[in-house]
Amino acid sequence: MSDCKVVKFGGSSLADAGQFRKVADIILSDPERKYVVASAPGKRFKEDIKVTDMLYACYEKAAKGEDFEKDFSAIEKRYNDIISELGLELSLEKDFKRIKDSFEHMAGRDYAASRGEFLNSKVLAAFLKFDFIDPAGYIKFKENGTFDLDTTIMLLRPRLAESEHAVIPGFYGSMPNDTIRTFSRGGSDVTGSIVARAVDAKIYENWTDVSGFLICDPRIVDDPAPITTITYQELRELSYMGAGVLHEDAIFPVRTAGIPINIRNTNKPEDMGTMIVASSDEASRYVITGIAGKKGLSVINIEKDMMNSELGFGRNVLRALEKNNVSFEHMPSGIDTMSVIVATDALKPVQQSVLDEITFRVHPDHLYVEDDLALIAVVGRGMRKNRGTAGRIFSALAHARINVKMIDQGSSELNIIIGVSEEDFEAAVRAIYEIFVLTQDQ
Numbered sequence: 001m002s003d004c005k006v007v008k009f010g011g012s013s014l015a016d017a018g019q020f021r022k023v024a025d026i027i028l029s030d031p032e033r034k035y036v037v038a039s040a041p042g043k044r045f046k047e048d049i050k051v052t053d054m055l056y057a058c059y060e061k062a063a064k065g066e067d068f069e070k071d072f073s074a075i076e077k078r079y080n081d082i083i084s085e086l087g088l089e090l091s092l093e094k095d096f097k098r099i100k101d102s103f104e105h106m107a108g109r110d111y112a113a114s115r116g117e118f119l120n121s122k123v124l125a126a127f128l129k130f131d132f133i134d135p136a137g138y139i140k141f142k143e144n145g146t147f148d149l150d151t152t153i154m155l156l157r158p159r160l161a162e163s164e165h166a167v168i169p170g171f172y173g174s175m176p177n178d179t180i181r182t183f184s185r186g187g188s189d190v191t192g193s194i195v196a197r198a199v200d201a202k203i204y205e206n207w208t209d210v211s212g213f214l215i216c217d218p219r220i221v222d223d224p225a226p227i228t229t230i231t232y233q234e235l236r237e238l239s240y241m242g243a244g245v246l247h248e249d250a251i252f253p254v255r256t257a258g259i260p261i262n263i264r265n266t267n268k269p270e271d272m273g274t275m276i277v278a279s280s281d282e283a284s285r286y287v288i289t290g291i292a293g294k295k296g297l298s299v300i301n302i303e304k305d306m307m308n309s310e311l312g313f314g315r316n317v318l319r320a321l322e323k324n325n326v327s328f329e330h331m332p333s334g335i336d337t338m339s340v341i342v343a344t345d346a347l348k349p350v351q352q353s354v355l356d357e358i359t360f361r362v363h364p365d366h367l368y369v370e371d372d373l374a375l376i377a378v379v380g381r382g383m384r385k386n387r388g389t390a391g392r393i394f395s396a397l398a399h400a401r402i403n404v405k406m407i408d409q410g411s412s413e414l415n416i417i418i419g420v421s422e423e424d425f426e427a428a429v430r431a432i433y434e435i436f437v438l439t440q441d442q
């Protein structure tokens, strides 16, 4: 493990000159922050448009042969405003010209979107007086479009070693034929993780506009407590909740190398944020680490006498779903019953065909669908050491007069999943939060 830190700044952290100054202060306050991954300028205010979205819209016009001059000027202005307010002697005119030409020559949607991070990183590199490294030559995708970690590390590692300090644009790399390819939206998080892996960083700091994860959704519970430390595995279990803070694919490049990720807030650098680690012996403050959930689920209930002795029963039910392209979330079962939980949106268009297929394959005694189910995942490495967690959850729910429709505890004892009616969802999350966090703090 080296002694350097890789830092990634999201779009809102680099949306204007004021934000650039905060970012520079953060980077320059710690000499170990050597490699910086930058996003494209994000929103400066609620109704603002992210540069990435402006680029997509602009390219769409170009692809239709429409005039995109005005739209492109608005993009140029975003960068020129930052450059002039920072008092930099940098001109992007040649880049603007080249990008416009490429738009006219149909360089592709991914190329268009990638220019947001490309240009922003040039500005940030000039401001910090760091090297600029274009990931097009180093971050590689395979022919089938999936990311190629091995080739990337082989190419990127020696290049980074040549630079004492560098800014690397996030979000893109290139295909074997050198055309630009982007990750999915929010993909600069993935680039940050790749760079951290390539230099074997001691930490990957992901700077954004929130101070890390909260125990539960602040739209359900007022001012929930922050999560100080979470393991990669817990985060996966809570993946319904992490949405929007960290790209899901940002975990795997660092996870195998044991590099922790620290989510930090550019606007509140004094907050320590959330640490995402491989494993933690740190006794968590609460038995649970987080509560997350989602609505919009349906249960397919299948009942048949002697189901347990019928060979291949489960496989036949799942084949019926597979044939209709529906994936399942959970599958709690009893001796003569089986319930398959699926997303309502995915089931509805093919529901009759799924039910017909199940009937044909397993001849159930009863088969029916219930809608309006919500699932809540209560996750925590602390559960293994504490007895009575499930008991506390269910007494809290009973106390709040909430009917529990389904229970599923993973064998890792890291999570308990509870199914409730959609209308009880918020009240259930509040009741669980209260019993594990509020009463503990009193």
Ligand code: ASP
Pocket: 010, 011, 039, 040, 050, 052, 053, 116, 170, 171, 184, 185, 186, 187, 188, 189
């Ligand atoms: N700028 C890209 C997006 O808006 C990538 C990123 O910010 O991570 O999705």
